[in-house]
Amino acid sequence: MSTLLDVRGLDAGYGDFQALFGVDLTVREGEVVAVIGANGAGKSTLLGAIAGLVEVRAGEILHRGEPITGLPAEAVVRRGIALVPEGRRLFPSLSVEENLRLAAALGRPGPWDLDAVYALFPVLRERRDIPATALSGGQQQMCAIARGLLTNPELLLLDEASLGLAPAVIREIYATVPRLREQGITLVVVEQDIGQALQVADRVCCLQEGRVTLEGRPAELGRERIREAYFGTAA
Amino acid sequence: MSAGARTTAATAAPARSPLRLSVPLTVLAFLVLTLLPLWTERRVLNDLFGVLTLFALAQYWNLLAGYAGLVSIGQHAYVGIGAYVLFAAGIFLGLDPLTGILLAGIAAAALSVPAGLFIFRLGGAYFAVATWVAAEIFRLLAARITPLGGGAGTSLPPSVMELLPGVVEIRHLFGVPTGAARDIVLYWTALALAAFALWMSWALLRSRPGLALAAVRDDERAAAGLGVDVRAVKFLVHVFAAFGAGATGALIFLDIGRISPAAAFSVLDWTAYVIFVVVLGGFGRLEGPLLGAVLFFVLEKAFADYGSWYLMALGLLGVLVMLFAPHGLWGWLERRFALEWFATRRVPPASAVPPYDSRSSTQREGRSP
Numbered sequence: 378m379s380t381l382l383d384v385r386g387l388d389a390g391y392g393d394f395q396a397l398f399g400v401d402l403t404v405r406e407g408e409v410v411a412v413i414g415a416n417g418a419g420k421s422t423l424l425g426a427i428a429g430l431v432e433v434r435a436g437e438i439l440h441r442g443e444p445i446t447g448l449p450a451e452a453v454v455r456r457g458i459a460l461v462p463e464g465r466r467l468f469p470s471l472s473v474e475e476n477l478r479l480a481a482a483l484g485r486p487g488p489w490d491l492d493a494v495y496a497l498f499p500v501l502r503e504r505r506d507i508p509a510t511a512l513s514g515g516q517q518q519m520c521a522i523a524r525g526l527l528t529n530p531e532l533l534l535l536d537e538a539s540l541g542l543a544p545a546v547i548r549e550i551y552a553t554v555p556r557l558r559e560q561g562i563t564l565v566v567v568e569q570d571i572g573q574a575l576q577v578a579d580r581v582c583c584l585q586e587g588r589v590t591l592e593g594r595p596a597e598l599g600r601e602r603i604r605e606a607y608f609g610t611a612a
Numbered sequence: 613m614s615a616g617a618r619t620t621a622a623t624a625a626p627a628r629s630p631l632r633l634s635v636p637l638t639v640l641a642f643l644v645l646t647l648l649p650l651w652t653e654r655r656v657l658n659d660l661f662g663v664l665t666l667f668a669l670a671q672y673w674n675l676l677a678g679y680a681g682l683v684s685i686g687q688h689a690y691v692g693i694g695a696y697v698l699f700a701a702g703i704f705l706g707l708d709p710l711t712g713i714l715l716a717g718i719a720a721a722a723l724s725v726p727a728g729l730f731i732f733r734l735g736g737a738y739f740a741v742a743t744w745v746a747a748e749i750f751r752l753l754a755a756r757i758t759p760l761g762g763g764a765g766t767s768l769p770p771s772v773m774e775l776l777p778g779v780v781e782i783r784h785l786f787g788v789p790t791g792a793a794r795d796i797v798l799y800w801t802a803l804a805l806a807a808f809a810l811w812m813s814w815a816l817l818r819s820r821p822g823l824a825l826a827a828v829r830d831d832e833r834a835a836a837g838l839g840v841d842v843r844a845v846k847f848l849v850h851v852f853a854a855f856g857a858g859a860t861g862a863l864i865f866l867d868i869g870r871i872s873p874a875a876a877f878s879v880l881d882w883t884a885y886v887i888f889v890v891v892l893g894g895f896g897r898l899e900g901p902l903l904g905a906v907l908f909f910v911l912e913k914a915f916a917d918y919g920s921w922y923l924m925a926l927g928l929l930g931v932l933v934m935l936f937a938p939h940g941l942w943g944w945l946e947r948r949f950a951l952e953w954f955a956t957r958r959v960p961p962a963s964a965v966p967p968y969d970s971r972s973s974t975q976r977e978g979r980s981p
Contacts, residue, residue: 428837454839466834468827479823483839528839 379441381406381532381563382427382458386436389426396422398587399436404532409554409564411578413571415607418584420567421463424534427565428460429453440532457485459530463537463567465521467509474505476524484528488560494523497553515546522550526557533557536567551577571603583607634953645803649786649796657799663909664802665864669882670889670901671809672856677887678896679817679829680849685883686743689727689750690720690854691861692877696754698862699871702772704759709776710801713862720858721851723750728850732843744879751877765872773869798867805860812852813898814954825849829896857882888930894940898954903942 382404389397396419404410412420425431427438429450437446440456448456467476477491495502498519504512509520518538525533539547547570554577557564568574574581575595583591583606591598591606649657669691676682694716701712727750731742755763773794782793816822824845827835836842861882865871875881885908893904911929915922937944 430833430837449841450836451839451841454837460837462834462837466831466837468830468834470826470830471823475823475826478820479827479840480838482820482823524838 379406380404380439381441382565383439383442384423384427384436385439387423387426387438388434388436389422389431390434391422391431395434396431396587397426400584400587400589402582402589402592404563404565406531407558407561407563408579409558409566409577411574411581412565412567412584413569413574413581413603413607414584416569417586419587420584421536422587423584424460424536424565424567427453428458428534430460451483454483454528454530455485457529457531458534459484459525459528459532460534461521461525461536461538463540465517467512467517467520467524469508469510471509472506473501473509473512473520476509476520477501477505477527480524480527484530487529489526489529491527494526497526497556498523515542515550518542518546518550522553526562530562532563532565534565534567537569538566539568539570539573547573571607575600575603638953642803642807646800649799654792654795657795659909659913661795661799661802661867663905664799664806665860666886666889666908667901667905668802668806668809668860669857669886670893670905671806671813671898672853672860673883673886674890674895674898674901675813675816675849676853678890678900679825680846681829681832682846682850683740684743684850684853685740685879685887686745686747687853687857687886688877688879688882689743689747690724690857691864691882692747692754692873693720693723693750694858694861695865695871695876696757696760697858698866699760699766699768700757702768702775703766706772706775709772709862709866713801713805713859713866716862717855717859720861721855724851724854728847732847732850747877747879747883751873754877755873760871763873765870765875767870768866773866798863801863805856805863809856809860810898810902810954812856816852817898821845821848888926890940891930892933892940894942894944894946896939897942897946899942899946900940904940907941 380403384402387397387400414420422431426433429448433446437444445453500516501520501523538550581595582589673687676684697716697719698712701707701715727746734742760766776797778797779793782796783790824840827840828842828845832842889904889908890901892907894900
């Protein structure tokens, strides 16, 4: 498997606050990498920096060997990297379908069109004319994922997809991950829910206070070490 | 859509329009206004000219501030540029005033590009101040144009006004003197510019770039994350608003017949009042400037004689509206009666999105790995 994304020595943050310190992350084509860590560990900042939404202070981000550090977000999207942001962030003044159409109009050409995302999440087709924020939480998350897919990414960054959702809904959403892999999409998934993350991930990267504390295959690392890296001390 | 979905949508989106007649009624209103010169007196047309031009300026400012999030306090720059270009086109090139108005809009749009390149480097309050600074620079430059009277300004020669198209035909058709015929042409031009401002804003918001603009208004960061070139969208709106202000400014000063840097680049007349109209009527909704312009005009007619007391009362009214009806009077009506005349939105933007970094602690905490 070739390397799709290579993050090297990344420092990033907002204003006076530095959230990431020398973070390294390698994502190979076709795999699912889970980034886990406690609240405020820097997981969302990492995804934001890759997506071009957070200022990078030092280090570099390579996409297929080419530097994309500091590229504006819209250019990153056109290279095939899409972020499904934490909190869904749907546009409230647009309908479900308008939210989707907007992404479809701006992304790259590819297999994902309206029909394809409606096939993945049939409930969105049923409710396509209502305001996006009138959807239930789980449906909003589906809409946000569909919106990301419509830009036809090769790398999808999924930030806290399970936030605030009921377990059954979370399972429903994560059930689509194998189907995305079949389509050749590489995923970086940020999760606070370790159980969920370990289930879908080929590799896991644990962040703690902006630094990578553990990285590897879940089976090889074992639950105990992951737990330890997550909390920072031998809990 | 299931019945359940319908209820959710209804509760979440009270602004979905129950007024199916709004488009035909708007067209009808436009037709009535077009035919108005047939039976109204000149005074009424002159009053309406004021309302229509104020509405056009307000609509462009609303597009800038209410939709693109560009709070400019320097739109008077483009009104002034438009006025000066009209006079220059008439005096030096011998162009008829209607062509001059078009040229004024184009010139204002063209000059807004270099101005924008500087202004867009700044954000928030700095952006607003920079727009004013740019307007001051344009005013000072206008005062340097000696062939147009320098700092004292100049009058539009009657020979230019005589080039106004359609006057002779209207004089014959309506059987009115030349002055009244001119007023009818100016009124129709104002009506056309106002209708253009409204129609273009509506069409823009409903078009594909309009989706991007609505997305930018809702959530800039999320829009950027989906590939919307936020800066390009805003720049486009900035240039379009300059075009509108330039053309409208040219028409206003064609009617006045005299320019000076102080009058053409008046921050009070072409920016402060315009902002007041939008705040009063409703920010970020197409109906707002319409309601605001009419109300402002009525207030001015009724109370302008009170001089500075009137201005103080206007200021107080503005403060009260901002405090108690932050989405303007139309926004208040919209909520109170769940109506939307020009349906461009599905949900009132008041259901504001939380800022990107705000995190609901109840959701985030209490969750263990």
